[in-house]
Amino acid sequence: MQLQTGQARQQKQATPRLQGVACWLVVILLMTEALSGCVVHHLSADCRSSGLQEVPAHLPPDVTHLDLSGNHLSSLPNLTFSHLPHLLWLDLSSNTIDDLEPDAFANLTLLQVLSLHDNRLRSLPTSVFRPLPALRSLQLSGNWELWNVLAPRNQDIWKDLNLELFDLSGNSLESAAFPDTFSAMKSLKKLYLSGNQIQSFSKADFAKFEGQDFQTLDLSLNPTSRVEPGFFKVFKSVDDLDLSQLDLSLSDLQGIFADLAGANLTRLKVNDFEFSPSVFSALRPDTFENLAGTSLRHLGMSSSAVQDISDHSFRDLAELVTLDLSLNALSRLPQQAFSGLPKLQVLVLSSNPFSQVPGEALAAVSLTLETLELNDVPVDEIHPGDFGNLPRLTHLSMSGLLNGRLQELSPRCFQGLPGLTVLNLQQNRLAGLPDGVFSGLHNLQVLLLSQNRIAQLQETSFSGLPNLRVLDLSGNNLLASLPERIFHPLKSLEELRLNENSFSNFFGAVKLNGLNKLRRMNLTSNNLGLLPIFDPVSTLEVLDLSDNQVFNEKVTYVSERPFRNLSNLVYLSLSDNRLDVIQKTDTSSFFEGLGSLKVLKMSQTGDPWKSFRNATIFYALPALRVLDLSSSGIAALPRKAFWVHSHLEGVDLSNNEILSLPGQLFPPTPTSLQVLSLRSNRISVLPETRYDYFVRGLEILDLRDNFFQCDCDVRWFIAWANSSGVVQGWEGGTYTCSSPSSLRNKPLSSYNPDCMTYTSLYACIVTTSLISLYILTCFAVHKYGWWFGYVFYVAGRTFRRREVARNPARRFRYDAFVAYSSRDERWVTEELVRNLENGDPSYRLCIGARDFVGGVAITENIARSVEASRKTICVVTRNFVQSSWCNYELQASEGRYRVFDPWRSNLVLVFLERVPDRVVARHKQLRTVVERDTYLVWPRDKRRGPLFWARLMDALGEPLGQNDQPDLDLIEEDFV
Structure with a gap:
């Protein structure tokens, strides 16, 4: 029995550590919608709350852990689990099982843990547990009608069992008389009888356990009015004993305490909040005197209606380490209330009506106390000296779990606590933090201030905290007006939580200066509309920006590379932001710098490939292992979208509009891919050529709620799904035929087409x-x-x-498109443009360096320009022949003209220099044009220049009319 509360445990673990990628994979993918079906991961099958009415028949035979809790199983026929011979752990709790056949667990010779908690069992077959020789833990709790399970006529049920843990809580048992077969169960260490109808405990009832050592014995929540004297002397030792809510008097309990004097008791829990008057309403020095001979270390008296504690009430519990007095009626404590407790380390006083901190009473344990819980007490203000001097106190919690009242902290109010490492002030009514409030807390590592009403902070609010590692300011009313150097003193800060505030514009990178060790930052659920460049926090490993307004339509600027300095970032969440309005600036390099990113969450953000206008947007994330793109309106994925992600382990594409996956979506051998969710899309066909190469290596595949077309192309998938156990929900009725109409709603698992x-x-x-x-x-x-x-x-x-x-002016924008090498640009501008555009007659030329549209791909600019020009002038040089772009322009021009007029020459070749025949011969397209058409040669003799220009103009024909305007209706789709 662990009496230290969950709150204290959370505080001691309040400095979270970055978990491995496998942990993120489970959290993000396995514990999502996939859990509504059987999730098989490694050797564990999780079928919780899947609506199952029978045990799945196609689970992998090597599964060792199976969770079937929360389903609709009503019976377990013989040989139900015979196909799972390697099971070690089986949970059947929270079903409606009312019938177990004798051989229901046949073939489970390795099973060690079995839970049948919270079912409707009325009886058990005599031989039902016989096939379980390795069984060590059996939970039968919560079967309210299983009241006769210990009757003598049922003793053979327990024959040959060698249990270590046996839970019979909540079964309406009226007697705790264990039958003779339990005398052989010498290994039993933990026995739970809580919540039954047992009115008395006698030595004869437990005679079968005489001389045994018990780690845990839970007798709580029974209407027990008598415990036979000497009952606890039956056992050799009892380490953890729960006597809560028994109808016993104080003298009865003191008699029990006397019996436990030699039982090596270390943990004891007693309370009686349902009985009035309470036997513990007033604690006196003789209350626990009979426990003086025990080694009791943990005492739980929560909810015992204690109103008064006298001095020295615990003087006989010299070994006590933990004392829980929460949920009582204590409004004051005398100065010597805890005297005689030289080893007390944990004191829980939460949910008592203290109006001020009981500092005087704490002085008696000042040299040993390490954890103090004062959660949910009506203390309005903390003043200096309220805690006295507690040099060894490391954990202090004053959170308002139910109704926090703390409104004000005075400067230096925590003086006297120099060793404090964790301070929890969550869920109170604090509106601000005065200067010097944390003065003297040089060792503080975790400060939790979430769910208060803090709207403003001073620049020195966190001064004096050089070792602070975690700061939680979430759930307050903070705006963007934070002091510029507020975080500057926090040189050791590793985690900063600012989620659920009112930031509309991030407070700026300069205010994070000095946070050279920051690893985790949470900014979720604010109103952020602009991302900064995270320059001074390059150490970040986890960044959560979900549920904001990043990229909303009111933002006029988005940083092109906001993460360029976050080379150590491992986890990034942008979920619940809008990417469909990111058209404000060039974001093709948005993820640049995230070379170490392993987990990216972009659920409900819009289609990223459309938003970023880049089919390879995720190529900047080579280390990516988990990607969540669920509920983002994605209709199609580009080919090779994940081509570089050889370490990808899990992808969630559920709840989109995907019709089919493209070929080569993943690397050719995606051996690392384990989990893929395509649930709730519009997939109808599963061609083997597109899916087979990666699905056979998966551990989890979710394709539920799609629109499958049942034909021979789906046969391979059905055969694989039936045999692999990888397809989640395969037998749950969510894989059915949508077409043809004759097969609509037919389960895929039973579809067996004739595919000769x-x-x-x-x-x-x-x-x-x-x-x-x-x-x-x-x-x-x-x-x-x-x-x-x-x-x-x-x-x-x-x-x-x-x-x-036709009127050429209505078809073309230019007389000629000029294809040339950039190295020959000088001749084009000084000779060609001067003689053709500035001459008489005047031609309209399309020059790439001058007329190409900015922001458009080069190939698209070339295609548009060729289509808008009557002819193409190719300026041929050695540079032209060696240029791939020039060759592309030549091919585009030749291809366009051959389509419209195979016999008309619309290419005009101008050779500026002699190109060797062997060079021309290597380029098929150029060779074809040279052999077919007449070409011009730029004369070296300037006297022949007029003849050259006359021949070129003759080849181009009459220029477009100077007053003619091109018909935009004809060329709009090329130049809009």
Whole structure:
């Protein structure tokens, strides 16, 4: 029995440590919606609250831990678990089981822990536990009608069992007379009989356990009015004893205390809040005198209606380490209330009506007290000296768990507590922190101030705290007007919690200066609309920005690379922000700098690939292992979206609009991928070529609530799901056919289509047909090639006439698009532009360096420019031939013109220098044009220049009219 409260334990662990990635994977993926079905992870199957009416038949046979609690199991037939021979741990609690067949647990020879808590069992078959030779822990609590389970006629049920823990709490037992078969159960260490109807305990009832050592004996919550004298002398020792809420008088309890004098008792819990008057309403020096011979270390008297404690009441408990007096009626304590407790370390006085800190009474234990809990006491203000001098106190809690009253802290109010490491003031009514309030707390490491009413802070509010590691200011009314150097004194701060405040604009990176050890920051649930550059906090490992207004439509600027200095960041949450309005600036490098990030949460943020306008936005996160993109309106994923993420372990894409996964979504061998959730999407087909390469390595796959098309393409998936046990909820009715209509609502697990294929025959027919067609085509071209040429000539002439008849000014923006190497730009600007654009007649030229649209991909600019130009001038040099972009421009121009007019030359080649034939020959496209069309050569003799320009203008034809405006309706889709 651990009497130290949960609050104290949380305080002692209040400095959280960064857990491994596996921990994040479980927290983020396994403990989400996937838990509404069986989640199989390693050797554990978690089927809690899945609506199951029977035990799943297709779980992996090597499972060792199975949790079926919270389902609708009503019976366990014979051989229910025979397919799981390796089970060590089985939880069947909180079901409606009212029938166990004798061989329900057959084949579970390794099972050690079995829980049948909170069911409807009325009886147990005699041989039901016989197949469980390794059983060590059995919980039968909460079966209210199992009142006769210890009757002599049922003694064979327990034959051959060798239990260490046996829980019979809450079963309406009227007697604690254990049958003879328990005399062989020498290993029993923990026995729970709480919450039954046992009215008395006698030595004969427990004679079967004579001489045994018990670690835990719980007799609480029974209407017991008599315990036979000498009852506890039956046992050799009892370490942890709970006598709470028994209908016993103080003299009865003192008699029990006398029996326990030699029982090595270390933990005792007694209270009687349901009985009036309370036997403990007033504690006196003789109350515990019969426990003087014990080694009692922990005493729990919570909810005992204690109103008064006399001096020296605990003088006979010299070994006491923990004393719990919470939830009583103490309004004052005498100065010597705790005298005689030389080893007391933990004192719990929470939920008592103290109007001020009982500092005088604490002086008696000042040299040993380490933890003091005064939660939920009506103390309005703390003054200097209220605690006296407690040099060894390390944990102090004054949180208002139910109705916090603390409103004001005076300067130096914690003086006398130099060793304090954890201070909990949560859930009170503090409005501010005066200067010097924490003076003297040089060793303080954890300061919890959440859920108060703090709206303003002084620049020196946290001065004097050089060793503070955790600061929790969440749930207050803080605005953006924090003093600039408020965190500067906190040189050792590792965790800062500012969530659930009213920040509308982050207080600025400069105010985080000095936090050179900050590892965790929580800014969730504020009104943040702008991200800073986290320059001075490069040590951050965990950053939570969820549930804010980052990127909302009112923000006029978003930093392009806000995380560029966070090279150590491991966990980042941007969930519940809006990415669909991030169009304010260039964010293609938004995640740059996060080279160590392992967990990224972006649930309910919008489609990231659309928002960032970058198909490779996550490539900046090479170490990513867990990605949550659930509920983000994603309709399609780009190919190779996770191509670089070789360490990816879990992806949550549930609750989106995905129709299908693209090919090559994951690396070719994604051996690390363990968990994938695609639940509640619009997936209808599961082609084996797209899914097979990664799903067979998964440990968890969730595809529930999709729209499956039942045909032969899904057969491979059904066979794999039936045999693997990886598909979550496979037998829960959430995988059904949506089409065709004749199979609608049919479970996929039972769909077995007749898929006799004729693939080889079809392949033979198609291959033969293609070969025959090829031979026929070759013959026709060889014999009638001249005829085909004539037909193409006539068709081209007709098409050409139609295009010439159209007004070119309504089709084209430019007379010519100029394709050239950047190294030849000087000739283009000084010669070509001067003679064609500034000459007479004047041509409209499209020059890339001048006319390409900013912010558009180069390939798209080239395509648009070619489409908007009547002709293309290629300035051919060695530089041009070696340039990949120039070759692309040549191919784009040639391809565009060949489509519209296969026989008309719209390319004009201008050779500025002699290019060797062998170089031209290596470039098929250029060679084809040179062999087909006439080209121009830039003369070295300037006297031949006029002839060159005349020939070039003749090749370009008449320029577009100077007053003509291009028809925007015709070219809009290319240039909008």
